[in-house]
Amino acid sequence: xxxxTQPNSMESNEEEPVHLPCNHxxxxxxxxxxxxxxxxxxxxxxxxxxxxSNVNNRMASLAIAEDRKSSTLILHRATLxxxxxxxxxxxxxxxxxxxxxxxKLSVIP
Amino acid sequence: SQTIHQWPATxxxxxxxxxxxxxxxxxxxxxxxxxYRQAAGRGLQLLFYSVGIGQISSEVPQNLSASRxxxxxxxxxxxxxxxxxxxxxxxxxxxxxxxGYTFGSGTxxxxx
Numbered sequence: 001x002x003x004x005t006q007p008n009s010m011e012s013n014e015e016e017p018v019h020l021p022c023n024h025x026x027x028x029x030x031x032x033x034x035x036x037x038x039x040x041x042x043x044x045x046x047x048x049x050x051x052x053s054n055v056n057n058r059m060a061s062l063a064i065a066e067d068r069k070s071s072t073l074i075l076h077r078a079t080l081x082x083x084x085x086x087x088x089x090x091x092x093x094x095x096x097x098x099x100x101x102x103x104k105l106s107v108i109p
Numbered sequence: 110s111q112t113i114h115q116w117p118a119t120x121x122x123x124x125x126x127x128x129x130x131x132x133x134x135x136x137x138x139x140x141x142x143x144x145y146r147q148a149a150g151r152g153l154q155l156l157f158y159s160v161g162i163g164q165i166s167s168e169v170p171q172n173l174s175a176s177r178x179x180x181x182x183x184x185x186x187x188x189x190x191x192x193x194x195x196x197x198x199x200x201x202x203x204x205x206x207x208x209g210y211t212f213g214s215g216t217x218x219x220x221x
Contacts (some may be wrong), residue, residue, distance in 0.1 A: 033206055043199045043212030097210060099153040
């Protein structure tokens, strides 16, 4: 897996957009970028993944830089339920994902 | 639809006692199965993964072992627990890591 770098923590006001950055400068050309989030006292849940093009789903959008060395997870309107630790994973072995420490997102009412 | 069951939700065990945590998956065949541990305030550490019955790969040397006696059953065990075994244990399954993991609800283990 590629080494990823994320800020330890971020804050957002409720109902405002949130941009969570991730650097993965060592990512290979075939490595997907995955995002998971972990709510307190729960297991991580899948958020989104992509390879080269920007991706959208009901939870979030993923913007991938043209050189693929970084990506940004976008939550369009943060809610209190989005307060969680967000993990960016650059690449995956065939059988495993390696989780870093992630970014703890706090949402302020 | 696929579901993953993990139990118990919480467990308090004395040092030196044995451990058995069970995880089962429904609605899929031949899943890849994983055990992760998360110590307090730390990230997720992959402990074991299995790509088939009886096939176990260990990521870190430790006081724990894993077994996969059936296709959709994954068991985490210890003969003698240590204080350092305390943590949040998570089971997960996938078809391929590329397609995403589904995690169970976790077991919070406190060794006293």
